[in-house]
Amino acid sequence: MLKFMDNYPMKNLTTLKIGGPAKKFVKVTNPNELIEAINYAKQNNLEYLVIGGGSNLLVSDKGVDKLIIKNEILGIEHQGQNIKVKSGTVLQDLVHYSISHGLLGIQKMTGIPGTVGGAVYGNAGAYGQTISDNIISVVVLSDRRESKDLITLNKDDCNFNYRDSGFKKNKYTILEVRFSLNTNNPTTLDQEAKDVLSKRLIKYPPGIKCPGxxxxxxxxxxxxxxxxxxxxxxxxxxxxxxxxxxxxxxxxxxxxxxxxxxxxxxxxxxxxxxxxxxxxxxxxxxxxxxxxxxxxxxxxxxxxxxxxxxxxx
Ligand SMILES: Cc1cc2nc3c(=O)[nH]c(=O)nc-3n(C[C@H](O)[C@H](O)[C@H](O)COP(=O)(O)OP(=O)(O)OC[C@H]3O[C@@H](n4cnc5c(N)ncnc54)[C@H](O)[C@@H]3O)c2cc1C
Known part of the structure; x- marks a missing residue:
């Protein structure tokens, strides 16, 4: 049963700790809940916005007259060099997972806050790696038709560019992301990640309130x-x-x-x-x-x- 909350302070949902109230707020933990939340928005003539970790948001002090849907749909699995990850998964969990399984291509994104969905939306990256580098496909929920179809987009259909993607223009919700990674020794990958993290900690000390x-x-x-x-x-x-x-x-x-x-x-x-x-x-x-x-x-x-x-x- 979804728990919709009224006038929820967005400052509680952003790393900047700024933002007025969302008219309605709900967390979702699986695709059916997401569809239920979207249907609720439609039935109540509300626009909706799906967010992840709120680490790339500047929200007005007046708040937002929408249903804010916080994506907590989690899960990572892999077969060989292929990883499938649900979009609400914390990016850092994916980084750890890839390192521990000796999979190369995500390790330098260590320390970037937020979810995999948010990272794909903004094509996040750091130290020469971007999330789109090794993506094969992205499964999205289309809200264009009544049926809310699941669509699998190939990487080329996602229009990735520097800190940009087609998701900034279409009304798709990112549900699952599939990567094909190369392999390397976990110890080497871990060391690379540690080197990056030590540089990042100077720029972003723990507890800093900012949106990157x-x-x-x-x-x-x-x-x-x-x-x-x-x-x-x-x-x-x-x-x-x-x-x-x-x-x-x-x-x-x-x-x-x-x-x-x-x-x-x-x-x-x-x-x-x-x-x-x-x-x-x-x-x-x-x-x-x-x-x-x-x-x-x-x-x-x-x-x-x-x-x-x-x-x-
Ligand atoms: C301390 C700090 C350091 C940072 N360092 C970096 C860095 O090195 N490199 C970098 O690129 N960024 C960096 N950022 C910015 C931020 O962490 C990234 O942009 C991150 O990928 C955003 O993910 P999120 O889940 O927090 O997205 P949110 O902030 O929650 O949302 C961002 C946008 O994505 C959309 N969105 C989120 N999830 C979905 C989904 N499932 N489907 C469709 N749309 C969705 C939202 O609607 C919103 O428009 C940093 C931020 C902080 C606070």
Missing amino acids: SFFKNIVAETLPKEILEKIPSEKITYGKISAGYLLESVGANGQVLDGIEIAGYHANLFINKGGGSAQTFYTLAKKYSQKVKEKFGITLEPEVQLINLPPIS
């Missing part, structure tokens, strides 16, 4: 030559210009406004130091992205999903 990097880095080859010439080559890694560098160049690092601080060591990291609001967060992000636009002619695009807030760029 706020803006996407810029794919260098998308920029005209005259803009690219303004960027020092050492600021381009894996073909991307760091948004942190651009923000730092306009003085964003270390800025503080009403409980929101832009990290002194990384200007693309906006932290809720306590009592910060979505509005303040938004104001700071808009201010410094405009400065970047003025100085470099580059439009920064949020990586974080804005919920019930106007576009920033």
Whole structure:
């Protein structure tokens, strides 16, 4: 029996610990519950939004006039080099699973919070690995027809790009993700993950209230030559210009406004130091992205999903 809650504070569902009330909130632990929750939304003329770990969300202080469905549909299994994982599984559990079974391709995503579904939606990644690298197919629930079909999409149908996927445009709910991984020694994989984690802990100390990097880095080859010439080559890694560098160049690092601080060591990291609001967060992000636009002619695009807030760029 699903437990629908009224006016549930979204700040309890986000790593940023910010966000006003959701009109309705429910957790689902299997696909039938998910369909039941979606049907409930339809019957009550409510829009719905499926979320995972809330680690990539900036939710308005006014809240959201929707049914928020928290995906807790869990499970991992593998056969040989193929892994099937349910979308509500915590990404870190998948990382541990792949390492312990000697499967290579996900280990560098250690420490990224959230669920597998959220990672696929945003094509999350770190240290040169992205979740889509080894995906073969994704099983989704289509809400286009009355019957709510399950559809298997091949990787090419998912339109993956840098921190982007077709799921940002269609109305599919990601249910299961299938990977084909290479093999390696678990000890080697574990060591690689530990190396990554020790670097990550410096940027993201435990308990930090943030949604990860706020803006996407810029794919260098998308920029005209005259803009690219303004960027020092050492600021381009894996073909991307760091948004942190651009923000730092306009003085964003270390800025503080009403409980929101832009990290002194990384200007693309906006932290809720306590009592910060979505509005303040938004104001700071808009201010410094405009400065970047003025100085470099580059439009920064949020990586974080804005919920019930106007576009920033
Ligand atoms: C400390 C910290 C460090 C981070 N480091 C990184 C990093 O190194 N690299 C990186 O890429 N990201 C990073 N992030 C951002 C974030 O962790 C990732 O984007 C993560 O993959 C989001 O997953 P989630 O389950 O929390 O998604 P949520 O925040 O819950 O949702 C994000 C979006 O995905 C959609 N969504 C979620 N589940 C589903 C589903 N099953 N079907 C359809 N849509 C769905 C939601 O509707 C929403 O639009 C970091 C965040 C934090 C807080």
